Amino acid sequence: MAQRTVLVVLFDGVQSLDVTGPVEVFTGAETQTPGSYRVRTASLDGAPVRTSSGLTVVPDAALTEAAPEPHTLLVPGGQGTRRPDPELVEWLRAHGPRAGRLVSVCTGAILLADAGLLDGHRATTHWAYCDKLARDHPAVEVDPDPIYVRDGRLSTSAGVTSGIDLALALVEEDLGRAVALTVARHLVVFLRRPGNQAQFSAQLAAQTARREPLREVQQWITEHPEDDLGVEALAARAALSPRHFTRAFQAETGTTPGRYVDRVRLEHARRLLEDTGDGVAEVSRASGYGTPEAMRRAFLKALGATPAEYRRRFRPAAVGQPG
Numbered sequence: 001m002a003q004r005t006v007l008v009v010l011f012d013g014v015q016s017l018d019v020t021g022p023v024e025v026f027t028g029a030e031t032q033t034p035g036s037y038r039v040r041t042a043s044l045d046g047a048p049v050r051t052s053s054g055l056t057v058v059p060d061a062a063l064t065e066a067a068p069e070p071h072t073l074l075v076p077g078g079q080g081t082r083r084p085d086p087e088l089v090e091w092l093r094a095h096g097p098r099a100g101r102l103v104s105v106c107t108g109a110i111l112l113a114d115a116g117l118l119d120g121h122r123a124t125t126h127w128a129y130c131d132k133l134a135r136d137h138p139a140v141e142v143d144p145d146p147i148y149v150r151d152g153r154l155s156t157s158a159g160v161t162s163g164i165d166l167a168l169a170l171v172e173e174d175l176g177r178a179v180a181l182t183v184a185r186h187l188v189v190f191l192r193r194p195g196n197q198a199q200f201s202a203q204l205a206a207q208t209a210r211r212e213p214l215r216e217v218q219q220w221i222t223e224h225p226e227d228d229l230g231v232e233a234l235a236a237r238a239a240l241s242p243r244h245f246t247r248a249f250q251a252e253t254g255t256t257p258g259r260y261v262d263r264v265r266l267e268h269a270r271r272l273l274e275d276t277g278d279g280v281a282e283v284s285r286a287s288g289y290g291t292p293e294a295m296r297r298a299f300l301k302a303l304g305a306t307p308a309e310y311r312r313r314f315r316p317a318a319v320g321q322p323g
Contacts, residue, residue: 003035003036003037003038004036004037004038004071004072004174005037005038005040005070005071005072006022006026006037006038006039006040006070006071006072006074007040007041007042007066007070007072007073007074007099008022008023008039008040008041008042008074008076009042009043009063009073009074009075009076009088009092009108009111010041010042010043010049010057010059010076011043011044011049011078011080011084011085011088012049012050012080013049013050013051013052013078013079013080013081013082014049014051014052014057014076014077014078014080015051015052015053015076015077015078015079015105015106015159015160016051016052016053016055016057016078017160017161017163018076018077018078018105018106018108018159018160018163019041019051019057019076021105021160021161021163021164021167022074022076022103022105022163022164022166022167023039023041024164024187025164025167025168025171025183025187026039026072026167026171027039028182028183028186028187029171029174029175029179029180029183032175032179032182032183033175033179036174036175040060040061040066040070041057041059041060041061042059042060042061042062042063042065042066043059043062043063044062044063044064044085044087044088044091045062046059046061046062046065047059051078052078052079052080063091063095068095068098069098069099069100070099070100071099071100071101072099072100072101072102072103072170073095073096073099073101073102073103074103074104074105074108075092075102075103075104075105075108075109075111075112076104076105076106076108076163077104077105077106077107077108077109077110077111077125077126077159078106078107081107081108081110081111082107084110084111084114088111089111089114089115090115092111092112092114092115092117093115093116093117096112096115096117097117099153100153101153101155101170102117102153102154102155103154103155103156103157103166103170104123104125104155104156104157105157105159105160105162105163105166106125106126106157106158106159106160106162106163107125107126107129107159108125108156109123109124109125109133109156110125110129110132110133110136112154112156113133113136113137113140114137117154118137118139118140118154118156119137119139119140120139120140120141121140121141121151121152121154122141122142122143122149122151123140123141123142123143123149123151123154123156124142124143124144124145124146124147124148124149124156124157124158125142125156125158125159126158126159126160127144127158130142130144131144146158147162147165147166148162148165148166148169150169155170161189164187164189168180168183168184168189171183210252211248211252213237213238213239213240214238214248214249214252214253216237216238217234217237217238217249218253218260220234220237221234221260221261221264222264225261225264225265225268225286225287225288226285226286226287226288227288229257229261229288231245231246231257231258234249234257245257261288262298262302265287265288265289265298266287266298266299266302266303268286268287268288269283269284269286269287269289269295269298269299269307270310272286272287273307273310273311274311280292280295280307280308283295283307284307292307295307
């Protein structure tokens with residue numbers, strides 16, 4: 001088995017967890033499977049860098065001395081991406097295409113985009129910077145929802161802990177599920193959140209409506225996911241015509257009533273699968289899906305996993321087995 005070089009780029013103002021999270025995953029995999037990874041860190045000139053939290057990190061080498069064509073080139077984010085060093089951007093522009101796999105964590109995606117490496121590709125970053133990434137780089141297809149996005153050899157993540165999720169996914173791809181699971185257990189993290197899991201809950205992802213009737217409808221949806229939540233029923237609760245309600249809801253929350261209901265029901269079902277021992281049929285009814293098959297289709301579409309698979313990944317061991 002050929003050893004894979006993982007080169008992590010360092011710079012002043014880097015987010016320490018964006019660096020240490022993936023590094024712990026890859027070095028953990030190397031411990032489990034000796035010879036699988038060689039993890040290296042490098043700054044432009046090889047000098048120590050100061051992270052956004054004040055920690056000082058000493059790199060292994062200068063970028064000019066690092067592996068010229070690493071298997072995985074990982075670019076973390078942090079405050080240092082707000083005014084990136086032009087030399088670092090030029091280094092990425094020159095060397096990024098040579099990497100077998102190009103990975104960013106958090107606002108590291110901005111550095112890749114500045115270097116022209118995300119043009120024509122789908123990508124994500126921390127939710128607070130998705131608008132900026134889309135505005136500054138219109139050639140990039142920015143998806144603000146997932147915790148990470150994989151597009152061919154390019155992988156971008158939402159930041160901080162999602163960098164661990166992405167690193168575990170890459171280890172699973174390289175070495176198999178068993179190794180990735182062992183690493184996850186050692187780090188006391190889940191073996192991994194699906195990449196298309198949303199960065200935010202439904203309530204946080206949508207804006208709060210300005211008008212009280214619409215706010216009350218939002219609250220009703222959250223508290224009664226099992227009820228009739230069709231447009232006509234919701235419009236009647238807001239004392240509006242269905243057409244007026246639909247327009248007003250989307251204008252004030254930034255999403256359609258149907259999409260909001262879908263998110264609330266999915267989130268409710270996920271919580272029940274994680275926190276209770278209720279059977280899948282019971283969870284589907286309580287979450288408004290009606291049938292296990294309808295819930296299964298919703299989970300596959302949104303999370304890429306069936307309800308049973310999701311429960312196996314995310315339910316704490318203390319929760320009883322489903323009936």
